[in-house]
Amino acid sequence: MDTPYEANFEQLLAKLLRAGVLLSAGVVCLGAILYLINAGGADAREHKVFKKEQPADLRTVEAVVTSALRLDGLAVIEVGLFLLVATPVARVAFSVYGFLRERDWVYVAMTLFVLAVLLYSLFFDAAH
Amino acid sequence: MTNLEFTLLVALGSLVAGFLGALTGLGGGVVIVPLLALVFGVDIHYAIGASLVSVIATSSGAAAAYVREGFTNVRIGMFLEVATTLGAIGGAHLAGLISGSGIAVVFGVVLLASAYLSGRHQDAPPAEGEPDPIAQRLRLDGEYPTPDGPHSYRVRRVPLGFAMMLFAGMLSGLLGIGSGAFKVLAMDHAMRIPFKVSTTTSNFMIGVTAAASAGIYFARGYIDPALAMPVMLGVLVGSLLGARVLTHAQPRVLRIVFALVIVAVGMQMIYKGLTGNL
Numbered sequence: 574m575d576t577p578y579e580a581n582f583e584q585l586l587a588k589l590l591r592a593g594v595l596l597s598a599g600v601v602c603l604g605a606i607l608y609l610i611n612a613g614g615a616d617a618r619e620h621k622v623f624k625k626e627q628p629a630d631l632r633t634v635e636a637v638v639t640s641a642l643r644l645d646g647l648a649v650i651e652v653g654l655f656l657l658v659a660t661p662v663a664r665v666a667f668s669v670y671g672f673l674r675e676r677d678w679v680y681v682a683m684t685l686f687v688l689a690v691l692l693y694s695l696f697f698d699a700a701h
Numbered sequence: 702m703t704n705l706e707f708t709l710l711v712a713l714g715s716l717v718a719g720f721l722g723a724l725t726g727l728g729g730g731v732v733i734v735p736l737l738a739l740v741f742g743v744d745i746h747y748a749i750g751a752s753l754v755s756v757i758a759t760s761s762g763a764a765a766a767y768v769r770e771g772f773t774n775v776r777i778g779m780f781l782e783v784a785t786t787l788g789a790i791g792g793a794h795l796a797g798l799i800s801g802s803g804i805a806v807v808f809g810v811v812l813l814a815s816a817y818l819s820g821r822h823q824d825a826p827p828a829e830g831e832p833d834p835i836a837q838r839l840r841l842d843g844e845y846p847t848p849d850g851p852h853s854y855r856v857r858r859v860p861l862g863f864a865m866m867l868f869a870g871m872l873s874g875l876l877g878i879g880s881g882a883f884k885v886l887a888m889d890h891a892m893r894i895p896f897k898v899s900t901t902t903s904n905f906m907i908g909v910t911a912a913a914s915a916g917i918y919f920a921r922g923y924i925d926p927a928l929a930m931p932v933m934l935g936v937l938v939g940s941l942l943g944a945r946v947l948t949h950a951q952p953r954v955l956r957i958v959f960a961l962v963i964v965a966v967g968m969q970m971i972y973k974g975l976t977g978n979l
Contacts, residue, residue: 583768583775590908591765594758598937605708605930613705618927623744623801631926650926654754657933658915660761661908668779679839680776683783687909690786694793694916 582671586664593660600653608646662691704927711741712931719759719939724946725959726900728907729936730756730878731815734808735966738979743928745801745808745979749877750923753911755936756879760907762937763944767901774843774898777856777888778905781866785884785906786913788870793914796875797921805974808876812967815882816960835859845898854895862892874914877923879907 631637631651640648665688672680702710714736715729722729730752737748767773796804836842836856844853856862865887873880881903888899918924973979 580771583773586775587765587768590761590768594762594765594937598758598934601930601933604926605934608927608930609705609708613708614703617702617704617707618925620741620743620747620925620928623746624922647926650930654924654926654929654933657754657757657761658912658919661757661912664761665782665909668775680779684779687779687782687786690790691909691913691916694790694913697917697920 582674586667586671589664589667590660593656593663597653597656597660600656601650602653604641604646604649604651604653606646607644607649611646658695662688662695665691707741708927708931711737711928712935714740715755715932715935716939716942719755719936720943720946721939721955721959722936723759723763723940723943725819725956726881727815727819727959727963728756728879728881729759729940730876731812731882731963732966733932733936734877735812735970737928737932738805739966739969739973745804746796746921746923747925747928749796749804750918750925751877751929751932753877753915753918754924754929755933756873756877756911757908757915758933758937759940760879760904760911762941764901764905764908766944767904770846770901772845772897772901773905774841774845774894774902775905776839776843777841777892777894777898778902780839780841781863781884781887781902782906782909784863784866785870785873785910788867788872789874789910789913790917792871792874792876793917794874795871796877796914796923797917801979802974802977804876805970805979809967809970809972809974811872811876811878811880812963812970816963816967818882818886819956819960819963833857833859843898845895852895854898855893857893858891862887865891870910870913873907873910874917877914877918879911881907 637648637651641652665684669681669684672684715733718732718736719729722732733752733755734748737743738745832855836859841856844851869880869883869887884903885899888894889896
């Protein structure tokens, strides 16, 4: 059964999830407008054949952020997608803190493990 | 076709997929990948990348509402995420090893299984007998609101549920879907968790499970922003609409029709995969 503290904490988790999705959807919308204004009339991008590599301006996080600051539509969309993926990761990180406050060490360890698995994926480098 | 036309068509298709996915409880991901691959001729790697992104959006959006209503068991979710995230990493690596045709065949089989699971009897008999020692140690037992006040439940067969979650996570990472049907199967059938708690806790876990393969998908170039954008926005809006309609309707007929569509699409995926047309 949930303690009052736990129930409160779960409400905070819910708000965090909602805010993350809204923020990322907003950024993706902005990117979509920029992209369609600039490239909307051009022939549709090729999706039929899988190219192993992204274009150079989308390949690394640094390149994406640099292009997004130049208001490149696709890069802004990519930033929105990063925010979206970061939302559940932030939820897990936040849960570590919640279980720490409760001194529930088994769950602290479990949550840290899940966080480590998520970070492994985010820093995974396909070149290796 | 121009970029604008392509974007609008994909957004419209994704909206319908998200709407039907929410209404039937199967999720948008199982429809969006075949839609992109079979109708729009998108390479299956881009299709599963765009689908995975939309899965994170709908799951996180819906999870917020369910957690607030008190159905979600956050402890069960957290514990089982250990299994689903590990499985997802394995599945995402597997997606890089097998061919697009192979992914299509597995996808078709999973569609057939999902259609079967969506038609099965949903309320497992209540758990009886001695409490499960692992569930007690991890404090997994909980309660959820009903019209007659809070209803408590016990959790059973934790190791079996955990093993099934490894498998559900692997499918999620391999196919870019939430694999909600398999997560619910592990919870309500194996662990005897009430159906409403199983579905909402499954939803809660889907975002984290999908995030575990997202990094690998980004690194491999599966996620193309021009395609992921209309898919994510369309599925998100569609599923919000679907959830709104769901509170007013019990779409039994729709579920059956949708299950039949899923069977047809699944067989198409298997056929195209085996003949190398994807």
